[in-house]
Amino acid sequence: MDGVILTPLKQIHSPKGDIFHAMKKSDEGFDGFGEAYFSTVNKDDIKGWKKHTRMTLNLVVPIGTIEFVIYNEITKEFFNIELSQDNYQRITVKPDLWVAFRGIGEYNMLLNLASIEHDPSEAANVEFLGIKYDWN
Amino acid sequence: MDGVILTPLKQIHSPKGDIFHAMKKSDEGFDGFGEAYFSTVNKDDIKGWKKHTRMTLNLVVPIGTIEFVIYNEITKEFFNIELSQDNYQRITVKPDLWVAFRGIGEYNMLLNLASIEHDPSEAANVEFLGIKYDWN
Numbered sequence: 001m002d003g004v005i006l007t008p009l010k011q012i013h014s015p016k017g018d019i020f021h022a023m024k025k026s027d028e029g030f031d032g033f034g035e036a037y038f039s040t041v042n043k044d045d046i047k048g049w050k051k052h053t054r055m056t057l058n059l060v061v062p063i064g065t066i067e068f069v070i071y072n073e074i075t076k077e078f079f080n081i082e083l084s085q086d087n088y089q090r091i092t093v094k095p096d097l098w099v100a101f102r103g104i105g106e107y108n109m110l111l112n113l114a115s116i117e118h119d120p121s122e123a124a125n126v127e128f129l130g131i132k133y134d135w136n
Numbered sequence: 137m138d139g140v141i142l143t144p145l146k147q148i149h150s151p152k153g154d155i156f157h158a159m160k161k162s163d164e165g166f167d168g169f170g171e172a173y174f175s176t177v178n179k180d181d182i183k184g185w186k187k188h189t190r191m192t193l194n195l196v197v198p199i200g201t202i203e204f205v206i207y208n209e210i211t212k213e214f215f216n217i218e219l220s221q222d223n224y225q226r227i228t229v230k231p232d233l234w235v236a237f238r239g240i241g242e243y244n245m246l247l248n249l250a251s252i253e254h255d256p257s258e259a260a261n262v263e264f265l266g267i268k269y270d271w272n
Contacts, residue, residue: 033169
């Protein structure tokens, strides 16, 4: 989907513990660093929909499994993917796309490396019913 | 300790899941964004010692509990702290300090928001015996 970039990320395993890459500033999809935060989502709960008009999101799932759905309100197109340690990729979401995500595992956590700091004036929220997507 | 900054971070709880802050570019301790990666450490295992000559580390523990020890080789001073969701702070470590960390919980994960991309030429490793610290 236009405005969405999937980037497989390296995992380096060692006996004491692992390294999971998230993002380098030279990576495709990096639009500057504004803020990093974690968001957890309970099993079967859905967070969203939310749209940013200026922020580029870079989402990584280090814990659990999260299903992401991206919606383009112009083309009416949906894109969906499940990310986890087993399908360890970064999803970059450019501005003006709607995003929602659902917890699949028992404990699910994403990291967002956002291109700008949180600013309520550039974000919009809609109720579930505003965008018709069949989650099943 | 000089060169170490502890910053309590916000946790925002909601019924569907939580938000855990990690870093904003306007925060104290932010020296630019180079790379973000996760490192896991098994219970009772120790990773380190490692020293960076140019990288500032910004370490957050979203999963499990990790004990960090920072060592200043000039003053021979040690600093230690355990971080977790229950003691949710960011530790900023400026260059030229030695860092080691030990897994305390069953599954332990840190996020490093590093000021530069990984570059082996600016990092040094020493065996455990090189720095005498009593972990117990």
